Amino acid sequence: MRFYSTNNLQATVTTEEALFHSMPVDKGLYMPTPLPHLGASFFERIAGDTLADIGYAISKELFGAEINSGDLEELTHKAFPFDTPVVDLEPGKIGVLELFHGPSLAFKDVGARYMAALMSYFSKRNDKEVNILVATSGDTGGAVAMGFHNVPGIRVSILYPSGRVSDLQEKQLTTLGGNVQAFEVDGSFDDCQAIVKQAFVDAELNATLSLSSANSINIFRLIPQGFYYVRAFGQVRKYGKPVIFSVPSGNFGNLSAGVMVQQMGLPISHFIASTNLNHVVPTYLESGIYSPKASVATISNAMDVGNPSNFVRLKHLYGDDFQRTSNNVSGFFYDDEETRAGMRRINELYDYVACPHTAIGIMGLQAYLKASEKDVAGISLATAHPSKFKPLVESVLEKSVGVPERLAILSQRIKQSIQIPADYQVFKESLLQTVSSH
Numbered sequence: 001m002r003f004y005s006t007n008n009l010q011a012t013v014t015t016e017e018a019l020f021h022s023m024p025v026d027k028g029l030y031m032p033t034p035l036p037h038l039g040a041s042f043f044e045r046i047a048g049d050t051l052a053d054i055g056y057a058i059s060k061e062l063f064g065a066e067i068n069s070g071d072l073e074e075l076t077h078k079a080f081p082f083d084t085p086v087v088d089l090e091p092g093k094i095g096v097l098e099l100f101h102g103p104s105l106a107f108k109d110v111g112a113r114y115m116a117a118l119m120s121y122f123s124k125r126n127d128k129e130v131n132i133l134v135a136t137s138g139d140t141g142g143a144v145a146m147g148f149h150n151v152p153g154i155r156v157s158i159l160y161p162s163g164r165v166s167d168l169q170e171k172q173l174t175t176l177g178g179n180v181q182a183f184e185v186d187g188s189f190d191d192c193q194a195i196v197k198q199a200f201v202d203a204e205l206n207a208t209l210s211l212s213s214a215n216s217i218n219i220f221r222l223i224p225q226g227f228y229y230v231r232a233f234g235q236v237r238k239y240g241k242p243v244i245f246s247v248p249s250g251n252f253g254n255l256s257a258g259v260m261v262q263q264m265g266l267p268i269s270h271f272i273a274s275t276n277l278n279h280v281v282p283t284y285l286e287s288g289i290y291s292p293k294a295s296v297a298t299i300s301n302a303m304d305v306g307n308p309s310n311f312v313r314l315k316h317l318y319g320d321d322f323q324r325t326s327n328n329v330s331g332f333f334y335d336d337e338e339t340r341a342g343m344r345r346i347n348e349l350y351d352y353v354a355c356p357h358t359a360i361g362i363m364g365l366q367a368y369l370k371a372s373e374k375d376v377a378g379i380s381l382a383t384a385h386p387s388k389f390k391p392l393v394e395s396v397l398e399k400s401v402g403v404p405e406r407l408a409i410l411s412q413r414i415k416q417s418i419q420i421p422a423d424y425q426v427f428k429e430s431l432l433q434t435v436s437s438h
């Protein structure tokens with residue numbers, strides 16, 4: 001398999017180059033070419049398997065020519081020792097795909113752990129330290145920190161917007177130490193992402209450090225995210241209805257992953273992009289006009305993205321055809337008051353505790369089902385465990401939320417971060433200093 005840049009379809013690179021260089025110097029994003037069409041029967045055959053086996057079967061089709069199958073089997077099983085179950089809220093109509101059973105209690109574990117396993121595999125051949133840069137609005141940072149913690153030959157630098165992630169999310173980013181360093185940026189997630197993207201095209205910095213991304217900038221974060229759509233399909237096909245997914249969306253990597261696996265042949269009949277007041281994509285789906293904006297802070301902070309990185313990938317997947325895009329994806333968005341009300345309603349109706357992002361996904365699905373009157377099996381992606389937003393969820397639902405042990409122990413730990421303004425030069429100097437002091 002090879003990868004082209006969304007800014008230059010002709011110049012393709014290998015799997016290893018796309019994995020480690022993450023972002024082409026022409027500032028595009030990598031896309032697989034050709035995206036293999038494996039067909040519905042392939043997915044029907046594997047959909048009943050475990051997440052790890054599904055990951056292995058798809059990986060073999062994609063990378064079997066470059067990585068031998070024994071190694072691929074080992075790395076997919078190492079990446080996915082957990083499941084992604086569908087919990088029925090209304091059987092055959094509304095299910096919740098719980099993606100938070102991994103180490104950091106967020107869906108990002110799937111992509112981060114697969115990438116970490118793939119990088120470890122390839123870096124056995126290299127002796128240069130890889131510096132991973134990550135921008136986070138809440139969940140990616142924690143998953144990457146845990147996925148790469150103490151992985152030999154890798155250093156991780158996480159940039160996050162000061163005061164705009166939950167307390168427990170911040171602890172996940174700032175307390176591991178070792179090869180993980182947090183940079184607390186006085187700005188928004190979009191500022192953090194812009195700094196990271198500038199670093200990837202800074203020739204001087206790239207001559208000194210071997211930089212890589214673990215954001216959805218890196219196509220290898222998205223490819224494994226397709227695996228859980230297959231796992232979910234396998235759990236609801238018994239209803240014999242068309243399957244649709246509602247995807248809580250910030251940077252639109254999760255939705256792009258779903259569309260990729262749909263185009264590979266997984267029978268998904270529709271997507272719903274559900275988000276908060278940062279609604280540039282739902283607005284595009286209504287109007288055909290894409291107009292990125294400065295992000296606004298909301299209670300569903302992981303979706304506070306004003307210029308979603310993966311919009312360009314969606315355009316490529318749909319051949320830049322607005323009609324085709326809007327036929328396949330519907331958009332819904334909610335403000336904080338509506339989100340709080342939705343969290344309460346979901347709890348009353350289904351006795352289910354949803355984090356604000358997950359609630360927005362379910363609300364988008366409910367709204368679509370009502371408007372379209374379609375008889376489909378709807379699955380909404382649950383992106384994070386509600387305890388990551390404990391104070392908020394408890395105050396909205398007026399009930400206590402249990403915190404899994406692996407998260408609870410973090411609250412005792414001391415935060416360590418380097419505070420910087422939203423300024424690329426300051427970050428660059430600070431990064432170089434940090435790396436040279438190790």
Ligand SMILES: N[C@@H](CCOP(=O)(O)O)C(=O)O
Pocket residue numbers: 135136137138139140141214215216217250251253254302303309
């Ligand atoms: N919502 C994300 C923002 C970064 O998105 P990514 O998919 O590009 O890593 C977060 O929680 O950090």
